[in-house]
Structure formats: structure tokens, C-alpha cells
Amino acid sequence: MAEHVPASLVIALGQRTVQSVRETGYLAALFIEALYWLALGRWRRQPVRLSAIVRESMHVGVSAIPIVALASFATGMMLAIQGIYTLRSFGAESQVVMGIALSVTREFAPLITGIFVAGRSGSAIAARIGTMQISQEIDALRVIGINPVRYLVSPLLAAMLLTLPALTVLATVLGLGGGALYCAWGLSLPPEVFFDRSFDVLTTTDLTHGLLKSTVFAVIVTLIGAGNGFNVKAGAEGVGRATTRAVVLGCIGIILADMVFTFLTSR
Amino acid sequence: MAAHDAAIEVEHLVAHYGSRKILDDVCFTAHQGEIMVIMGGSGSGKSTLLRHLLGLNHPTSGSIRLLGKDITRLDADQMYDLRKNMGVAFQGGALFNSMTVGENVELPLREHTRLDCNTIRIMSRMKLEVVNLSGFEDLMPAELSGGMIKRAALARAIVMDPRLLFFDEPSAGLDPVASAELDELILMLRDAMNMTIVVVTHELESAFKIADRITVLDHGRILMSDRAEAVRQSDHPRIRSLLDRTPRSDSVDPEAYLQRLTREIS
Numbered sequence: 441m442a443e444h445v446p447a448s449l450v451i452a453l454g455q456r457t458v459q460s461v462r463e464t465g466y467l468a469a470l471f472i473e474a475l476y477w478l479a480l481g482r483w484r485r486q487p488v489r490l491s492a493i494v495r496e497s498m499h500v501g502v503s504a505i506p507i508v509a510l511a512s513f514a515t516g517m518m519l520a521i522q523g524i525y526t527l528r529s530f531g532a533e534s535q536v537v538m539g540i541a542l543s544v545t546r547e548f549a550p551l552i553t554g555i556f557v558a559g560r561s562g563s564a565i566a567a568r569i570g571t572m573q574i575s576q577e578i579d580a581l582r583v584i585g586i587n588p589v590r591y592l593v594s595p596l597l598a599a600m601l602l603t604l605p606a607l608t609v610l611a612t613v614l615g616l617g618g619g620a621l622y623c624a625w626g627l628s629l630p631p632e633v634f635f636d637r638s639f640d641v642l643t644t645t646d647l648t649h650g651l652l653k654s655t656v657f658a659v660i661v662t663l664i665g666a667g668n669g670f671n672v673k674a675g676a677e678g679v680g681r682a683t684t685r686a687v688v689l690g691c692i693g694i695i696l697a698d699m700v701f702t703f704l705t706s707r
Numbered sequence: 708m709a710a711h712d713a714a715i716e717v718e719h720l721v722a723h724y725g726s727r728k729i730l731d732d733v734c735f736t737a738h739q740g741e742i743m744v745i746m747g748g749s750g751s752g753k754s755t756l757l758r759h760l761l762g763l764n765h766p767t768s769g770s771i772r773l774l775g776k777d778i779t780r781l782d783a784d785q786m787y788d789l790r791k792n793m794g795v796a797f798q799g800g801a802l803f804n805s806m807t808v809g810e811n812v813e814l815p816l817r818e819h820t821r822l823d824c825n826t827i828r829i830m831s832r833m834k835l836e837v838v839n840l841s842g843f844e845d846l847m848p849a850e851l852s853g854g855m856i857k858r859a860a861l862a863r864a865i866v867m868d869p870r871l872l873f874f875d876e877p878s879a880g881l882d883p884v885a886s887a888e889l890d891e892l893i894l895m896l897r898d899a900m901n902m903t904i905v906v907v908t909h910e911l912e913s914a915f916k917i918a919d920r921i922t923v924l925d926h927g928r929i930l931m932s933d934r935a936e937a938v939r940q941s942d943h944p945r946i947r948s949l950l951d952r953t954p955r956s957d958s959v960d961p962e963a964y965l966q967r968l969t970r971e972i973s
């Protein structure tokens with residue numbers, strides 16, 4: 441019973457909990473501050489520049505297109521292969537289109553996009569800000585009078601909020617394309633019939649569901665990447681740890697948020 | 708000297724990292740247009756003191772007046788205005804690695820002024836000229852040598868023509884020639900632009916070459932803050948041991964020693 445649990449374990453657990461709560465609080469404050477500069481920076485002499493948002497969008501969004509496209513296309517195809525194989529045992533192959541359409545739009549497109557952007561950009565954000573932290577570039581920003589959150593995080597947050605939903609739309613289309621291609625081959629179902637049936641089952645709610653999720657993922661990836669970068673204390677090793685942490689926590693955060701979101705909206 | 712002519716006044720500054728006291732009752736004054744060198748062994752708290760002067764850390768108690776304004780009480784807007792009058796060259800340069808040398812030097816102008824691009828470019832080139840880096844504006848920081856990085860950082864620090872200039876360890880990691888060149892530059896800036904310059908260093912030779920006044924820091928306390936000549940002639944044992952480079956021979960206080968050993972355990 442309780443007295444058999446070693447005290448050190450309880451203490452360690454307690455410290456972990458306190459630490460997580462503190463970190464969550466820190467990320468929440470970072471989020472509010474980044475939004476604050478986006479909304480009011482212009483009037484507080486800390487403008488978030490459009491050119492910075494465009495530059496970040498290229499980094500986190502546009503250059504992620506090939507990998508997200510490939511991954512979502514392959515996922516759509518995988519769903520078709522698996523679906524046809526499973527449903528064939530019930531003689532219900534024709535239902536596969538509905539399965540692919542719904543799961544790609546509501547689940548897989550936002551999830552795959554989020555995970556890939558977390559892997560590509562979450563680590564890059566943490567590495568960039570972490571390196572700036574240890575080389576005193578963050579301090580240099582502050583003494584010049586540039587708020588580091590306004591300069592580094594706000595443009596990134598805006599870029600993520602713009603590009604992640606766009607990437608998710610792309611991933612949806614290509615995921616459906618992958619499914620259509622395999623169905624054309626495996627079920628001799630013409631692609632236009634595949635898409636017709638898909639659009640019959642899909643509602644705008646399904647699409648907005650996926651897009652809403654992608655905005656949540658955008659916030660998670662940005663904050664976890666930037667937060668870990670700012671908290672780098674010492675040396676190259678610290679930067680390495682921060683990048684790993686940014687990717688792992690980013691992916692976990694996305695999956696947990698997905699679970700909660702799906703639970704709340706699918707009842 | 709008259710009080711109004713003080714550019715930097717630090718009074719009873721106390722600072723902690725966690726529960727460790729790093730600065731203890733630090734007081735000193737630097738006057739307009741003079742070079743104040745903050746000297747001390749490594750770990751004595753020089754960088755910590757500098758971070759407080761720059762408003763990067765908040766003190767536990769005490770006040771720091773820069774150009775007559777107590778920075779421990781300023782709000783963000785007032786601090787922003789004051790920062791236009793402060794330039795800082797960090798120890799490692801802290802140039803932004805994703806920008807060219809020229810863009811680094813231009814950044815303060817872009818943030819603080821509404822000048823057009825060409826004017827900004829010309830002004831930043833003038834400052835690069837001052838530090839003997841003209842023609843290097845299109846290089847990336849990674850392509851510069853150690854001495855060039857420090858000079859580029861200096862150019863960025865003075866691009867707004869600040870009244871206060873802070874320089875952390877200008878000679879650290881440089882060969883004697885490069886470090887002598889930097890000393891000359893610092894002297895020239897004081898004479899030509901009448902800047903008040905605070906230099907943090909542990910290099911004795913360079914300290915005495917440039918200093919008008921020297922503040923000696925030891926274990927977070929001020930041992931002495933006076934004209935360079937007076938410091939050179941001081942017979943304070945810790946200052947002598949710093950100047951003569953003899954190892955410290957503090958007598959061990961058994962009580963304090965025991966407390967240090969057992970502090971973290973309880």
C-alpha cells in the first residue's frame with residue numbers, strides 16, 4: 441500500500457508534476473505574449489513585420505510541401521489497401537470509399553501534417569532559438585530594444601497558423617488521391633466515381649474539423665519549439681537536448697490534443 | 708565632480724542567482740565621457756554586474772541610474788527610449804548569425820529610426836569604416852575572425868551614436884595585436900564621440916591602458932573604485948594580488964568552510 445511506495449518515487453513524481461505545470465504555464469504565457477504582439481505590437485513600437493511572416497511561411501510551410509504531399513498520398517493508398525483487404529472478408533469493399541474519405545479528412549491529413557511539421561520545424565525552431573540563447577543573441581536583441589518574443593515567436597506563430605491549415609488541405613486532397621488511385625486499380629473504380637462518392641459523404645463539418653485541429657497543432661508545435669529553445673541554459677549539448685525534446689513533446693502534444701479534440705467533437 | 712555629470716550611478720546593488728548572493732552592496736559612479744573599467748578575477752561577478760547595468764537582470768535591491776534614470780523603476784516604454792542611448796558589445800560578439808555583417812549593423816537603425824534604406828546603409832557603412840571593416844558588410848559572421856567579430860559587434864553597438872557604451876571582455880580570446888587595436892578604438896570613441904564607456908575585463912595591461920577609472924570587484928563586492936593611478940598604487944592585499952598575479956591566499960574561516968560544505972544538505 442501507500443507505505444510500500446518508496447518516498448523518493450513520490451518526491452520524484454511530485455517534482456515532475458510541479459515542473460510540468462510550471463512549463464505549461466510558461467508556454468501559455470508565451471502564447472499570450474506572441475498573440476499580444478501580433479495584435480498590438482504596431483502600437484507598442486514592436487511591430488510584427490509582414491516580411492518576417494512571409495519568410496517564416498516559406499520555411500515552415502512551402503518547403504514542407506513535398507514531404508507532406510508524399511506522406512499523405514502514401515497514407516491514402518495504405519488506407520485503401522488495408523480497407524479493401526479488411527472489408528473484402530465482409531464482402532463490403534464498396535464501403536471503402538466512405539472509410540477513406542472520412543478518416544483522411546478528419547484524422548489523417550491533419551495528423552500527418554502536424555507530425556511532419558513538428559519533426560521538421562519544431563526541432564529547427566528549438567535549435568535556432570537555443571543557439572541564439574547561448575550565443576547571447578537573445579540578449580543582444582533585448583539591449584537593442586527588440587522584444588525577442590515579438591521578433592522570433594510572433595511571426596512564426598502567424599506563419600504556422602496560416603500554412604498548417606493550407607498544408608492540411610493539400611494533404612486531404614492528396615490522401616484522397618492516393619486512395620482513389622489504389623481503388624482504381626484494386627476495385628476498378630474510376631477516380632471520378634471515387635471523388636463523387638467522397639464528396640457525397642463528406643460535409644463541411646468534416647473539413648472544418650480537420651482544419652480546426654491543424655490550427656491547434658500549429659500552436660502546439662510553435663510553442664513547444666520556441667519554449668524549449670528559450671530555456672536552453674548551457675552549451676551545444678543543451679541545444680541538442682532542446683531539439684530532441686521539441687520533437688518528442690511536439691508529437692506527443694499533437695497526438696494527445698488530437699485525442700481530446702476527437703473525443704469532444706465525435707460524441 | 709558635480710553630480711549632474713554622472714552618467715552611471717550604482718547604489719547598494721544586491722543581486723542573487725537563486726539563493727546565492729552574487730553582488731553585495733555594489734556602489735560606484737562613472738562620469739560622462741570617461742572610460743570605467745570593471746576589473747576582477749573570474750567568477751567575481753563582473754558579467755553579472757554588467758547584465759544588471761544593461762537591464763537584462765533585475766536586482767534584489769539597490770538602484771542603477773543611467774543618464775539620470777533609475778532603470779530598476781522604468782516601464783517598458785521608458786526603457787525602450789533609454790536603450791537608444793545604450794550600445795553593447797557582448798563578449799562573443801553576439802552577431803545575428805542569419806544576417807550579414809551589414810544587416811547586423813543596420814538592425815538598430817531599422818528598429819529605432821524611420822530613415823530610408825539608403826541612408827541606413829550609408830550610416831552603417833560609416834560605422835564599419837570606423838572599426839576598419841569597410842568592404843566586409845556582405846560577409847556572414849561565420850566568415851569573420853575573432854577580432855573582426857568583436858569589431859563588427861562594436862560597429863553595431865555604436866551605430867545609434869549612443870551616449871553609453873558597454874563592452875564585455877574586449878580582449879578575451881584575441882591575439883595581442885588585435886586586442887591592442889581594440890583598445891585604440893575604445894580610446895578613440897571616447898575622444899571623438901565623448902561616450903561614457905564601461906569595459907569589463909580581467910586583462911590588466913589593457914585595463915590600465917584605457918581606464919580613466921577602475922572598479923575592482925572581488926567575490927561580488929567592490930574593493931575599490933577610483934582613478935586608474937590610485938588603483939595602481941593601492942596597497943590593499945587583494946588588489947595587489949590581482950595586480951601582481953599572485954595566487955590568492957585567503958585565510959580559511961573554519962566556520963564558513965563547514966557551512967559551505969553542508970549548505971546543500973539538510
Ligand SMILES: Nc1ncnc2c1ncn2[C@@H]1O[C@H](COP(=O)(O)OP(=O)(O)O)[C@@H](O)[C@H]1O
Binds near residue numbers: 751753754
Ligand atoms: N546564470 C547563472 N546562474 C547561476 N549562477 C551564475 C549564473 N551566471 C553566473 N553565475 C555565478 O555567478 C558568479 C559570478 O559570475 P560572473 O558574473 O559570470 O563572473 P565573472 O564575469 O566575473 O567571471 C559565479 O560564481 C557564477 O558561477
Ligand SMILES: [Mg+2]
Binds near residue numbers: 753754
Ligand atoms: Mg564574465
